Amino acid sequence: MRREDLTHMAELITTGEIRMDEPMKRHTTLGIGGPAEIFVRPGDREELLRLLRYAAAEKIPVQLLGSGSNCLVSDAGVSGLVISLAGTLNHLTIEGDRVVVQAGVMLGHLVRRCRAAGLAGLESLGGVPGTVGGALVMNAGAFGAEISTHLTAVNVVNHQGRERRYAREDLSFGYRSSSFEPGEIIIGGEFKFPWGQEEQVAKASRLASRERKTRQPLTKRSAGSVFKNPRPDLAAGWLLDEAGLKGTRIGDAQISPQHANFFINRGSATAEDMARLIKLAAGTIKARFKVQLELEIRTLGFPRGFWEEAGLGR
Numbered sequence: 134m135r136r137e138d139l140t141h142m143a144e145l146i147t148t149g150e151i152r153m154d155e156p157m158k159r160h161t162t163l164g165i166g167g168p169a170e171i172f173v174r175p176g177d178r179e180e181l182l183r184l185l186r187y188a189a190a191e192k193i194p195v196q197l198l199g200s201g202s203n204c205l206v207s208d209a210g211v212s213g214l215v216i217s218l219a220g221t222l223n224h225l226t227i228e229g230d231r232v233v234v235q236a237g238v239m240l241g242h243l244v245r246r247c248r249a250a251g252l253a254g255l256e257s258l259g260g261v262p263g264t265v266g267g268a269l270v271m272n273a274g275a276f277g278a279e280i281s282t283h284l285t286a287v288n289v290v291n292h293q294g295r296e297r298r299y300a301r302e303d304l305s306f307g308y309r310s311s312s313f314e315p316g317e318i319i320i321g322g323e324f325k326f327p328w329g330q331e332e333q334v335a336k337a338s339r340l341a342s343r344e345r346k347t348r349q350p351l352t353k354r355s356a357g358s359v360f361k362n363p364r365p366d367l368a369a370g371w372l373l374d375e376a377g378l379k380g381t382r383i384g385d386a387q388i389s390p391q392h393a394n395f396f397i398n399r400g401s402a403t404a405e406d407m408a409r410l411i412k413l414a415a416g417t418i419k420a421r422f423k424v425q426l427e428l429e430i431r432t433l434g435f436p437r438g439f440w441e442e443a444g445l446g447r
């Protein structure tokens with residue numbers, strides 16, 4: 134990137150933050166990832182739009198990040214611009230059963246606010262450590278609930294800075310997938326939740342939280358489930374466990390001894406360690422069960438073809 138691009142972008146970002154060569158390991162729950170050439174957390178929606186328009190005009194590649202809880206970033210890092218909405222665009226209003234929320238709000242915060250307002254539907258998603266934007270793109274779900282169920286509209290902006298509003302019926306959501314166009318950035322969502330019985334909502338939250346604490350390595354650095362379940366009745370974690378892969382290590386990357394679909398960073402794992410472990414696991418499952426696993430986590434900054442050669446491309 135040219136020096137003048139950085140200078141110009143720094144002028145556009147007056148209330149947010151902009152950094153050069155920012156280590157992505159600081160912005161992913163795995164604690165892995167090389168530098169983003171330019172890392173920006175826009176102060177508000179207008180700064181985001183100005184930045185996108187500049188990047189489009191100057192043909193600077195843009196990657197989006199929420200709280201980085203579902204991402205593996207390469208050791209080489211990411212060229213161009215990485216925009217993070219975590220900790221920004223975090224306005225939330227509740228009026229009756231309607232909730233209007235910006236994309237940077239943490240899902241846990243949305244869940245707590247809904248619960249306090251007597252609204253039901255999201256309680257079992259309380260432990261998902263993502264932003265609302267990331268959760269909508271991934272259609273985050275847990276214990277039978279999905280973020281998209283009570284969604285009524287989504288506002289997005291494309292990489293040219295053009296805004297668009299989707300009604301719920303214009304969108305489709307599947308298991309950890311959504312129909313947003315590549316490059317569309319979610320800036321906010323609207324929901325209409327059913328009223329909940331306080332005791333039932335509290336009970337569902339407690340159950341989900343207890344399940345997570347017993348089944349998942351929550352004190353370790355991870356990105357949640359690495360692979361999607363191949364079928365609703367066939368869990369990737371079960372296959373990995375059956376193949377005896379729990380505890381397998383490459384460098385400081387390890388398949389959690391507690392939950393085989395959570396791959397953890399024991400301290401100083403590199404993206405290369407993690408990628409080799411992921412490929413080893415997928416290869417083992419293919420050879421043993423003739424099942425091709427698919428990545429649930431999103432990957433950033435890897436060379437073209439890197440994942441495809443292991444059958445793990447999208």
Ligand SMILES: Cc1cc2nc3c(=O)[nH]c(=O)nc-3n(C[C@H](O)[C@H](O)[C@H](O)COP(=O)(O)OP(=O)(O)OC[C@H]3O[C@@H](n4cnc5c(N)ncnc54)[C@H](O)[C@@H]3O)c2cc1C
Nearest residue numbers: 199200201202203263264266267268273274275318319357
């Ligand atoms: C301990 C742990 C437990 C987890 N449990 C669950 C679980 O139970 N269920 C579940 O579904 N997931 C789970 N996850 C995974 C993860 O938290 C979710 O997928 C979450 O919704 C990702 O949100 P994020 O903001 O961190 O997104 P990121 O990881 O930052 O990004 C994920 C993808 O979304 C894109 N993206 C992010 N924000 C936007 C935006 N505003 N507009 C457009 N694109 C965007 C990114 O480009 C990337 O492709 C877990 C993760 C951890 C670490």
